[in-house]
Amino acid sequence: MISIKVNGQNKQVEDDPQTPLLWVLRDSLDLTGTKYGCGIAQCGACTVLLDGTAVRSCSLPVGSLSGKEITTIEGLAKDDTLTDVQQAWVEEDVPQCGYCQSGQIMNATSLLTRNSNPSDEEIESAMSGNICRCGTYSRIKKAIKRAIKS
Amino acid sequence: MNRRNFIRLSTTATGGLAIAMTVPAVAKGVLDKESFVANVLTEIHADGSITFMLTKHEMGQGTGTGVPMIFCDELGANWDTFKVVQALHDEKYKRFQGTTGGSSGLSSMWHPLRQMAASTREILIRSAARHWGVSRDGLYTENGFVKNPSTNAKVNFGDLVSIAPKVEIPDTDEIKLKDLKEFKLIGHGVQNRITPKIVRGEKHFALDLKRPGMVYASIERCPVYRGKVKTYDETACRQVKGVIDVIRVPEIYEDDDFIVRDGVAIIAQNTWAAMQGRKALKVEWEPGLNGSANNASLTKKMRALASVSGEKSNDYYGNFGDVEKAISEADEVLTATYENPYHAHACMEPMNGIAEFKDGHLEVWSTMQNPNWASEQITKYVNVPVENQTIHILPAGGSFGRKFYPEHVTEVAFLASKLNAPVKLTWTREDDIRCDYNSAFQHDNHSVALKDGQVTAWHTNVVSTKSWSPEPWFPYVVPNKLGEQHIIDSPLTPGAWRSVGAHRAAFASEGMMDEIAHKLGKDPLAFRLEMLGREIELGEDAQKHYNQPYSVDAIKKTRQVLELAAKKADWGKRMSRNSGQGLAVYRFSRSFCAQVVEVNVRRGKLRVDKVTAVLYCGTAVNPHLVKGQIEGAIIWALTSVLYGGMDFKDGRVQQSNFHDYKMLRMNETPEIEVHIVPNTDPAVGVGEPGVPPFTPALMNAIFAATGKRIRKTPLDMAELA
Ligand code: FES
Ligand code: FES
Numbered sequence: 001m002i003s004i005k006v007n008g009q010n011k012q013v014e015d016d017p018q019t020p021l022l023w024v025l026r027d028s029l030d031l032t033g034t035k036y037g038c039g040i041a042q043c044g045a046c047t048v049l050l051d052g053t054a055v056r057s058c059s060l061p062v063g064s065l066s067g068k069e070i071t072t073i074e075g076l077a078k079d080d081t082l083t084d085v086q087q088a089w090v091e092e093d094v095p096q097c098g099y100c101q102s103g104q105i106m107n108a109t110s111l112l113t114r115n116s117n118p119s120d121e122e123i124e125s126a127m128s129g130n131i132c133r134c135g136t137y138s139r140i141k142k143a144i145k146r147a148i149k150s
Numbered sequence: 151m152n153r154r155n156f157i158r159l160s161t162t163a164t165g166g167l168a169i170a171m172t173v174p175a176v177a178k179g180v181l182d183k184e185s186f187v188a189n190v191l192t193e194i195h196a197d198g199s200i201t202f203m204l205t206k207h208e209m210g211q212g213t214g215t216g217v218p219m220i221f222c223d224e225l226g227a228n229w230d231t232f233k234v235v236q237a238l239h240d241e242k243y244k245r246f247q248g249t250t251g252g253s254s255g256l257s258s259m260w261h262p263l264r265q266m267a268a269s270t271r272e273i274l275i276r277s278a279a280r281h282w283g284v285s286r287d288g289l290y291t292e293n294g295f296v297k298n299p300s301t302n303a304k305v306n307f308g309d310l311v312s313i314a315p316k317v318e319i320p321d322t323d324e325i326k327l328k329d330l331k332e333f334k335l336i337g338h339g340v341q342n343r344i345t346p347k348i349v350r351g352e353k354h355f356a357l358d359l360k361r362p363g364m365v366y367a368s369i370e371r372c373p374v375y376r377g378k379v380k381t382y383d384e385t386a387c388r389q390v391k392g393v394i395d396v397i398r399v400p401e402i403y404e405d406d407d408f409i410v411r412d413g414v415a416i417i418a419q420n421t422w423a424a425m426q427g428r429k430a431l432k433v434e435w436e437p438g439l440n441g442s443a444n445n446a447s448l449t450k451k452m453r454a455l456a457s458v459s460g461e462k463s464n465d466y467y468g469n470f471g472d473v474e475k476a477i478s479e480a481d482e483v484l485t486a487t488y489e490n491p492y493h494a495h496a497c498m499e500p501m502n503g504i505a506e507f508k509d510g511h512l513e514v515w516s517t518m519q520n521p522n523w524a525s526e527q528i529t530k531y532v533n534v535p536v537e538n539q540t541i542h543i544l545p546a547g548g549s550f551g552r553k554f555y556p557e558h559v560t561e562v563a564f565l566a567s568k569l570n571a572p573v574k575l576t577w578t579r580e581d582d583i584r585c586d587y588n589s590a591f592q593h594d595n596h597s598v599a600l601k602d603g604q605v606t607a608w609h610t611n612v613v614s615t616k617s618w619s620p621e622p623w624f625p626y627v628v629p630n631k632l633g634e635q636h637i638i639d640s641p642l643t644p645g646a647w648r649s650v651g652a653h654r655a656a657f658a659s660e661g662m663m664d665e666i667a668h669k670l671g672k673d674p675l676a677f678r679l680e681m682l683g684r685e686i687e688l689g690e691d692a693q694k695h696y697n698q699p700y701s702v703d704a705i706k707k708t709r710q711v712l713e714l715a716a717k718k719a720d721w722g723k724r725m726s727r728n729s730g731q732g733l734a735v736y737r738f739s740r741s742f743c744a745q746v747v748e749v750n751v752r753r754g755k756l757r758v759d760k761v762t763a764v765l766y767c768g769t770a771v772n773p774h775l776v777k778g779q780i781e782g783a784i785i786w787a788l789t790s791v792l793y794g795g796m797d798f799k800d801g802r803v804q805q806s807n808f809h810d811y812k813m814l815r816m817n818e819t820p821e822i823e824v825h826i827v828p829n830t831d832p833a834v835g836v837g838e839p840g841v842p843p844f845t846p847a848l849m850n851a852i853f854a855a856t857g858k859r860i861r862k863t864p865l866d867m868a869e870l871a
Contacts, residue, residue, distance in 0.1 A: 015420070016391055023422040027366065032358035033351020035547075036421075037498055038579045042808035045498060073351030086349045093341050096778055097210025098348035099498040099547025105349060124817040131808060133498045133548050134210045135785030136778065137816040 004065050006031065007075025017063025022046045024062045025072060033073035033102045037131065044130030047103040047110075048072050054110035073102035076109065085109045088147035096134035104130050108144050117148055186311040188270040190242055192221065198294050198308030199231040205246035206259065207519050208236075208344065209549035210782075211837040212775035215343045216256045217263065219771055220833075223335040224267035224328055225274075226291030227307065234343060239521040239541035249520045249554065256771060257740065257834045268327050272320040277313040278305050293334075330769060330830045339772045344545065356515045356544035357502045361572035364504070367565050368424035368576060369399055371413035371585050374437040374801035375643045376403065378412045386430040387416060392423025396431070397568050399561060402531050406616055406644050408523075410531075410557045411585055415565055421576050440801040443641030445491070448615070452593040455613045455636045456487060463612065463633035467622045468701075470691035471630030473599075476607030480599035484665060487595045488658035489862040491795035492588040492615075492642050494803075494811060499547020501558035501577040505566035511538045512566065516559045517546040524556035532563045550786075551646035555587050580806045587645025588796060590617035594658030599630075603670055605681065606630060610659070615640035618650045623737065624659045625704040626681035627696060629688050641801055648786055649841035652738045660734035660846030661861060664853065674733050674850065675716050682709050704742075708735055710827055711744035711764045718825050719746035719762035728752045729759070730854025734847035741839035742766040743780070747847040751855045754871035758788060758820040758848065763840060765824065768831040776836045777824040783840025784822055789814040791845055795864040 002013050006029060015024050020039075025031045025048070037045030039058045046058040049071040076083045082090065085108050095101045104127070111118060111126040118126065123144050132140070185195040191203045202221055208214030218234045221227075237243050246259070271291050278296035279286040282303060289296055295304040330337065347354050372378060384396040394417045401412035416427035462469055477483055503516030512534040518524045521543055528534050528541075546553050562575040577585075592614040599607035607630035610622045614637055622633050647653075667677035682705050688696065695701060712735050715721070725731060728750055735744040748760040763780050770776045793812035797804040805811040849860045852870070860869060 015422075019420070019422045023420055027420040027422070030360055031351075032353055032360075035498075036357075036500070036576070038808045039425075040579075040807055040809065043498070043813075073349075077350060082349065089349045090341070090345055093345055093774060095210075095342060095345050095348045096212070096782060097498065097546060097548045098344050098354060099210075101348050102351045128815040128817040131498065131813045131815065133496060133786075133813060134778075135782030135814075135819075137785065137819045138781060138822060139778065141816065 002062055002066060004062065004070060005068065006070045007072060013062065015062055018061050021048070021057040021060045021062050021065060021070070025057060031072050031074055035099055035102060037100065037103070042131070043100070043103070044107055045100050045103040047106040047130065049106060049110055052110065052113055054107045073106060076105070083109065084147045084150045085112060085143070088143040088150065091146060092139050092143040094136050094139040094143050096136055100130060100132045100134075104132065104140055108140070108147070112144070112147060184311070186314040188273070188314075189266050191246065191266070192270065194307050194311055194314070196308045196311050198228070198306045199233060200227055200307070201233045201235055203237040203243065204234050205237045205243045207517075207543060207546065207549075209519070209546040209553070211779060212342055212772055213256060214545065215340065215775065216771045217259050219335045219340060220256070220260060220263045221267045223333045224264045225271050226293065228294030229335060229340060231294065236543055239525055239539075239543060247521060257768070257832065260833045264327050265325065268325045269320055272325055273314050273317055274307055274310055276317040276320075277310040280313055280317060281305060281310065336771050337769060337773070339774045342775060354545060355499055355547055356504060356517050357499060357576065359504055359515050361504060361506055364572045364574055365394055365417050365419065365569065366421045366424045366576070367415050367417050367562070367573050368421070368428050368578065369413045369415045369561060369581070370428050370431055370433055371411035371581065372435050373584055373803070374435065375440050375641060376409070377435050377437040377441065377801065379414060380434040380436040382414050382434070383432040384414070386432070387427045390423065390427045390430050392419040393427040394418055395569070397565060399564065402560065406640065408527065408555065408557065409643060410560050417565070417569065417573065421574075425578060437801055440641040443801045444799045445797060448591055448641065451638065452591070452613045455638070456593065456595045456611065458636070460611060460613075460634040460636040463610070463622055463635045464619065467610070467633035468631050468692075468695040469633055470695055471607065471689050473607045473609050473630045473632040476601075476630040477597065477599045477609065480601050480606060482600045483597055484600065484662070484669060485595070485597045486662060486665060486861055487593055488661055490590070490592045490654040490657065491863065492591050492798075493647055493790050493794045494583050494586040494588060494796060495550050495552035495647060496583065496811060496813065497546065497548030497550060497552055500579060500582045501553070502575055503558050503562035504572060504574045505562040506572035507566040507569070510534075511540070512563055513540040513542070514559060514563055515542040515544055516562065517544050517549070517553050518556050518559055519549055519554040520556060524559040527556055527560045528563045531560055532567050534563070534567070550648040551650070552587065554646055579808065583806050583811050584803045585643070587643045589647030590640070590644060590651065590654065591615045592654045594622070594655065596658055596662045598662060598666055600666070600669070604686075605666060610634065612636070612655070613638070614654075615644055617644045618646050622655045622659065623652075625701065625708045626663070626678070627684040627686065627688075629686060629692055631692070642796065642798060642803065648783065649738055649838040652736060652838070652842040653787065653845060656734065656736040656842035657845045657849070657863065660736065660843065661849055664732070664846070664850040665859065668853070673722065675712065675721050678712055678733070678735065679709060704737060707742040707766050708737070711735055711742045711766050714825060714827060715744035715746050715762055715764040718764060718823065719748075721746060726750075728855055730851045730856070732847045732849065732851025732854055734843040734850060736839075736842035738835070738839040738842055740768070740834040741836060743839040743843050745784070745843040745847040747844070747851040749848065749851040749855055751852060751870055754867060756852070756865070756867070756870055760821045760823070761844070762823045763825070764827060765836070765839060766827040766829065767836045767839065768829065768834040770826045771833050773826060776826060779836045780824045780840035781822045783838065784844050785814050785819060787841045787844035788820070788848070791848060791863050791865050793864060
């Protein structure tokens with residue numbers, strides 16, 4: 001039994017400690033907003049926050065996480081109020097297929113927590129770990145800039 | 151493309167029109183206590199809300215927003231209370247549930263839905279007239295109400311549900327479609343319906359669903375197309391924690407369009423355990439007929455056919471005049487070969503599905519462009535008759551042609567039939583890259599005869615691995631034309647990729663146009679415009695070809711998008727050293743797209759600075775989404791130029807994941823500007839037309855910047871050094 005804290009709640013999971021957090025979230029905890037894209041830390045679809053910082057949950061064994069705060073896309077909005085980043089995503093109407101977007105939002109959230117006013121280059125370099133096969137990059141960038149302003 | 155597919159495709163392509171003629175727009179109105187069932191897709195409720203059944207597949211092209219918009223706007227309903235429900239696969243939706251693909255999702259529904267909505271509108275207006283005891287003349291609908299301008303009275307659609315079934319159903323000639331100017335949503339745009347769910351991470355894809363007691367599957371498939379399992383040993387695999395079962399999945403090979411690869415499935419308590427189990431499985435493969443194929447051997451085969459005459463290509467291209475004679479009399483003949491590798495789809499959402507088999511009934515949740523086909527396969531290969539199937543169609547996390555092929559649905563249905571628990575199948579990224587239905591490997595050989603500074607003949611010889619049509623096409627006026635093709639067996643699974651065959655044909659013919667322009671010392675834009683409007687002597691067959699409405703229309707629209715693109719991109723402006731502009735234009739389905747690409751090449755390094763795209767797509771239903779599609783298509787095409795191409799050796803794809811099959815990222819994305827040609831024609835497709843012109847425009851820009859002509863993708867950077 002491993003104890004982890006997800007979106008403010010304590011959870012007990014029976015998965016093998018080697019199991020990547022991604023599969024624990026999706027299969028054991030039914031938090032499926034976090035997506036599988038590559039499994040090898042290349043695409044960012046599985047991005048969650050670990051103590052506020054973006055990490056790739058596909059490459060993080062759950063056994064290493066006891067006592068840490070994990071935030072997933074489901075945990076961003078508080079009482080149904082979207083965060084600035086989510087709201088900016090709505091206003092720019094970013095998604096095409098939507099599959100990569102939770103990872104993008106989590107990474108953008110982490111970026112803006114670290115740096116409240118990133119330059120274009122800083123946005124590009126921070127977001128370059130997240131693939132969007134549909135090619136929504138320009139709208140992601142716009143959404144991040146909108147979130148900065150709000 | 152075989153005949154069966156042809157039929158399937160043409161049903162989609164023309165089905166829309168057929169529907170428009172035959173759909174009694176309001177089926178016998180039924181009063182179902184609280185609601186009025188206006189037709190097979192639409193139910194109007196007493197509270198004024200409307201439920202609309204979506205029969206097309208949402209894959210990221212905004213179809214799930216655009217299609218309902220058409221109905222809602224023509225009807226004059228309230229978008230905020232217009233509920234859209236994804237329809238199950240069902241015989242009753244047959245006429246609306248063909249393949250979603252070929253950029254036809256919206257265009258095939260445009261006319262039938264408007265007719266149905268206009269008819270429903272007329273019913274509601276007649277109901278309101280009866281309700282008020284006035285004539286229907288002058289009444290109109292707006293935002294979910296019927297309004298009477300002379301009395302300022304209005305009545306909610308919901309208050310008419312009990313009258314509606316009693317009024318007379320209007321005849322087709324009593325139905326008037328709205329003028330484009332009257333639309334409140336179409337052309338203005340609404341938010342993508344999926345956005346609010348996606349930003350909250352709510353369940354949306356099949357992969358997100360869970361059934362009670364569900365187990366998880368991962369399949370080890372033969373890495374070689376048509377290869378087989380020779381022997382396998384599951385002992386170690388069964389010892390992996392969480393592994394429940396091991397099931398042999400035998401190959402199903404119907405033809406090159408439908409194959410379930412030979413393999414072995416691991417069933418486990420969760421996805422991770424299934425993947426770990428796979429690692430412990432020992433399989434020896436019998437690679438079969440494709441076991442020695444590689445890029446070099448295929449290239450050699452293609453080259454050997456470059457100058458051998460093949461079968462004549464389609465009429466679209468046009469075959470007329472005497473090419474041989476014109477070539478023999480030419481001052482000069484330009485010849486070039488343009489080479490395209492195989493590409494993978496690499497949708498962000500890997501193939502997946504859930505299936506549950508209980509008491510002879512099979513229920514499936516998955517993503518599919520072609521539910522009819524999926525259902526057919528389940529009947530045939532899992533032995534479950536249609537009446538015992540329930541197929542839930544979930545949105546796709548990208549498809550681009552990949553989920554047209556429903557083998558993942560067949561696989562998971564097969565596994566469910568062997569298990570007494572619901573099962574979720576997830577393909578790994580490695581499965582996805584290695585077992586894709588790839589775009590074709592293709593060489594386009596062009597020979598163009600020039601005499602007295604004019605193009606007198608154009609000969610195309612396409613050598614392609616089996617696939618959908620290689621689609622040679624161009625609108626330019628040439629007196630003698632011959633298109634030939636050789637379609638050879640494919641050592642990798644052949645499939646349809648974003649823009650089907652158009653990206654390959656466009657790369658060659660639009661590259662060639664640039665080569666000829668430079669040869670003749672003409673500006674590439676001016677040369678294209680000249681070739682579109684040439685007043686030259688043409689033989690009877692050629693005249694017939696250029697006079698058919700299709701050609702006339704193509705010439706007109708090609709010109710339109712070219713001219714606007716040139717203007718928006720400031721074509722011909724002064725460029726700095728090492729920089730250049732390139733231009734190309736192409737059509738896909740009934741849309742036309744021109745692009746101007748600006749590049750800088752310094753010390754062998756390519757920088758794509760800007761892409762200006764102009765699209766003709768009929769009425770742009772949702773302009774924000776349309777622009778997004780063109781941006782995405784350009785990024786898609788640039789990805790394929792920089793990082794595309796499958797390397798295969800011994801019949802096995804060598805790449806496996808995003809570290810070696812790379813995708814363009816935000817920091818590599820150029821500035822993209824998209825303009826839509828304003829017009830009032832019916833809406834046509836937007837998902838694919840942005841792909842074909844990009845690669846030739848880019849290569850033409852590289853030529854303008856460096857004088858180097860690149861005729862092969864992926865781009866070998868060493869060639870720029
Ligand atoms: S799934 Fe974790 S980075 Fe791709
Ligand atoms: S929106 Fe489809 S992958 Fe990003």
